[in-house]
Amino acid sequence: MHTMSRRIVSSFTLFLACSVFAVVLGQEAAVELSTADRIAALEAQLTETNFAFDNLALLFFAVLVAFMQPGFALLEAGLHSAKNVVNIFMKNFIDFAVAGLAFWAVGFSLMYNRGNFFLNGYESSFAPTADFFFQMVFAATAATIVSGAIGGRMKFTAYIIFSIVMTGFIYPYMGEWQWGGGWLSERGFYDFAGSSIVHAVGGFAALGAVLAIGPRLGRFTGGRASAMPGHNMTLAGLGVFLLWIGWFGFNPGSQLAFSTSGDMTAVANIFVNTNLAAAAGAVAAMSISWMLFKKPDFSMTINGVLGGLVGITAGPDVITGLSAILVGAIAGVIVVFSVLMFDRLKVDDPVGAISVHGICGIWGTLAVGIFGGANLGVQALGTLSYSAGAFVAGFVLFYILKLTVGLRVTAAEEVQGLDVAEHGIEGYTTTDYLGDPVVLKAAGD
Numbered sequence: 001m002h003t004m005s006r007r008i009v010s011s012f013t014l015f016l017a018c019s020v021f022a023v024v025l026g027q028e029a030a031v032e033l034s035t036a037d038r039i040a041a042l043e044a045q046l047t048e049t050n051f052a053f054d055n056l057a058l059l060f061f062a063v064l065v066a067f068m069q070p071g072f073a074l075l076e077a078g079l080h081s082a083k084n085v086v087n088i089f090m091k092n093f094i095d096f097a098v099a100g101l102a103f104w105a106v107g108f109s110l111m112y113n114r115g116n117f118f119l120n121g122y123e124s125s126f127a128p129t130a131d132f133f134f135q136m137v138f139a140a141t142a143a144t145i146v147s148g149a150i151g152g153r154m155k156f157t158a159y160i161i162f163s164i165v166m167t168g169f170i171y172p173y174m175g176e177w178q179w180g181g182g183w184l185s186e187r188g189f190y191d192f193a194g195s196s197i198v199h200a201v202g203g204f205a206a207l208g209a210v211l212a213i214g215p216r217l218g219r220f221t222g223g224r225a226s227a228m229p230g231h232n233m234t235l236a237g238l239g240v241f242l243l244w245i246g247w248f249g250f251n252p253g254s255q256l257a258f259s260t261s262g263d264m265t266a267v268a269n270i271f272v273n274t275n276l277a278a279a280a281g282a283v284a285a286m287s288i289s290w291m292l293f294k295k296p297d298f299s300m301t302i303n304g305v306l307g308g309l310v311g312i313t314a315g316p317d318v319i320t321g322l323s324a325i326l327v328g329a330i331a332g333v334i335v336v337f338s339v340l341m342f343d344r345l346k347v348d349d350p351v352g353a354i355s356v357h358g359i360c361g362i363w364g365t366l367a368v369g370i371f372g373g374a375n376l377g378v379q380a381l382g383t384l385s386y387s388a389g390a391f392v393a394g395f396v397l398f399y400i401l402k403l404t405v406g407l408r409v410t411a412a413e414e415v416q417g418l419d420v421a422e423h424g425i426e427g428y429t430t431t432d433y434l435g436d437p438v439v440l441k442a443a444g445d
Contacts, residue, residue, distance in 0.1 A: 050259035055130045057258040062130075064249025065137040069096050069144060071242030076148035077427075078236030079299065079351045081228070083417025084152045085427030091147040091156070095163050099140035102168030107139055108132050111172035112180045125257075134253065138198055139167045141250075145202030146394070148351035150209050152216050153414050156422045158401045166205065170393045174201055174386060189382035190374040193254035195314030195364035196383040201390040203358025206349070208394025213407055215348030217414055225343045228350070233298055240302040247274055247309045251316045270316045274309065277316075277328030281308020284332030292336070299352075303339070304332035306356045311364035318372035327367045331360045362387060 073092035077085045099107075112135075124131050143166040147159075175197050177184040191197050218226055230236055252270045257263045285304020289297035308328030312319060319327055338355035347354070365383035369376030401407045408414075413421035420426060 051125075051127075053259050054125070054257065055127050058126055058130050058134050058253065058256070061249040061253025062134040062137050064246050065134075065141065065253065066096075066246075066249075068137075068141055068243050068246035068250070071239045071246055072141075072144045072147065074235045074239030074242065075302075076151060076239070076351050078232040078234065078239060079148065079230035080151045081417070082231040082428055083419055083426075085231075085419060086423050086425055087156065087418035088147065088151055090423060091151075091159055091163075092144050094160055095144040095147065095167070096140045098160065098163040099136055099143060099167040102164050103136045103139045103172065104132065106168040107172035108135060110169065111135070111175045113176070138194065138250075139171050142171045142198045142202040142205075143167050145199065145353050145357050146206040146209055149206035149349045149353040150213050151350055152418065153408055154213060155406055155409055156418070158398075158405050158407050161401060161405065162209075162397060165397055170205065170390070170397070171198075171201060174389055174393075177385070178382070184378075184382045184385070187378050187381070188375055189378050190318075190368050190372070191314045191365055191382065192317055192368075193251045193313045195310060195312075195361045196386040198361075199310045199313065199357040200361030200365070200383060200387045203354050203356070203361055204387045204390040205394030206353045207347070207358060208391045208396070209398045210347055210349055210354070212395050212398035212402060215346065216350070217411060219348045220346045225346070230299070230350070236299070237302060240305055244278055244305060244309065247278070247313075251313055255317070266317060269320065273316045273320050273324040274312055276321070276324040277308040277312035277331070278305050279308070280325040280328035281305055281311065281332035281335070284308075284329040285336050286332075288333055288336045300336050300339070303335045303352045303356050307331035307335035307360040310357055310360040311367060313361075314364040315368035315372040315374075318374075319367060323371040327364065327371065330367075331363055334360055334363055358387065 069092055073089050076092070077088040080088055143163050146162070146166070150159075176182045178189055178191055178197055179185070216228065219228060220226065248271055251274045252267045255263060255267050255270060258267065281304040282301055283304075285307065286296045286301040289295075289300040308331045311327045311331030312324055315327075316324070335352065335355050338359045339349075339352045342349055342354060349355070362383045365379050366376065368374040369379040398407060409418065409421060
């Protein structure tokens with residue numbers, strides 16, 4: 001009996017030990033499963049957080065780019081006569097409004113081959129609507145470059161048609177060549193934020209438009225260019241400050257990734273390189289104008305800022321430090337001599353858009369081949385393709401408008417000013433408010 005009791009106790013002890021061991025193993029498995037679940041949950045949360053941050057950053061940069069629209073409006077208004085201020089602002093407003101509709105309905109799908117007209121069936125690392133909005137503000141920028149070059153003499157109805165075609169078809173079709181994975185992308189063409197795709201396209205479309213519409217009345221008389229200075233340099237200068245700030249959305253936002261330390265370092269570098277080029281463009285244009293005209297010319301200086309910004313836009317991620325300064329400085333010099341050249345050629349561009357965006361856009365794209373390691377031949381092919389394509393498209397479109405709906409206002413309307421002739425309102429009040437009969441009667445009472 002004693003032996004049997006020991007056997008029973010031993011068996012019970014073994015059973016108890018096995019049971020305890022099984023419980024311990026089950027607990028460890030449960031702990032391991034719980035840890036794995038936690039890791040999976042953390043990874044999912046990190047993915048969600050990165051997605052939210054990337055989209056928020058992209059929309060923030062898009063808003064900065066949107067600030068370029070009032071920047072262009074102020075710059076163009078300041079460099080035109082006071083009688084055309086409302087017309088200038090109307091064109092800039094309509095560019096942004098039309099881009100918001102035409103690029104949504106047609107342009108985005110045409111440019112990126114993504115989804116249908118309403119962003120369905122679209123795949124991206126961003127929310128489709130965030131990606132669309134960022135690209136839309138670029139389209140509006142390309143269109144509004146043309147606005148200042150043909151200011152003071154174009155029918156507003158014709159301009160609306162141009163804006164629709166530009167933002168819905170011309171810019172998206174040509175943008176697809178590179179950013180949509182088209183033939184230039186396949187050849188290794190490099191244009192980070194659009195020296196050619198946005199600015200050369202806008203600048204050379206403006207050249208085609210200017211040649212189709214002709215110069216302002218009295219601009220070229222007796223074989224010489226007559227100065228027609230802008231009415232308000234304060235507006236022009238404020239506009240360029242807004243554009244300078246907006247460019248910190250244009251270039252850094254084109255990084256299109258913001259959630260890692262590497263991405264943010266790249267964004268910070270792009271900020272600095274963009275600013276270096278703008279500053280160098282301003283100093284270079286001021287210095288050259290000072291030597292040529294014996295005074296530091298304000299309009300040339302602010303165009304030097306823009307020339308430097310356009311020049312660095314193709315490669316702000318690969319053209320750094322001293323190279324960025326050289327790119328901006330050369331662009332500032334180019335602007336001055338290009339504006340003078342177009343004056344001698346009797347090409348009437350009141351704001352210097354062709355020089356700033358077109359010529360400096362070419363320079364900036366080539367600069368990526370010189371300073372940024374891209375193939376110079378491919379860069380030349382790409383920028384000349386964009387420039388020639390935009391020039392032909394701009395000229396043909398404006399010439400068709402000339403033959404159909406009419407392109408230019410009458411001479412009397414041009415002399416009167418487009419604010420009243422086209423919009424029925426003056427940009428500035430010419431009568432003293434205190435002399436208004438209603439105010440005088442109220443004072444008498």
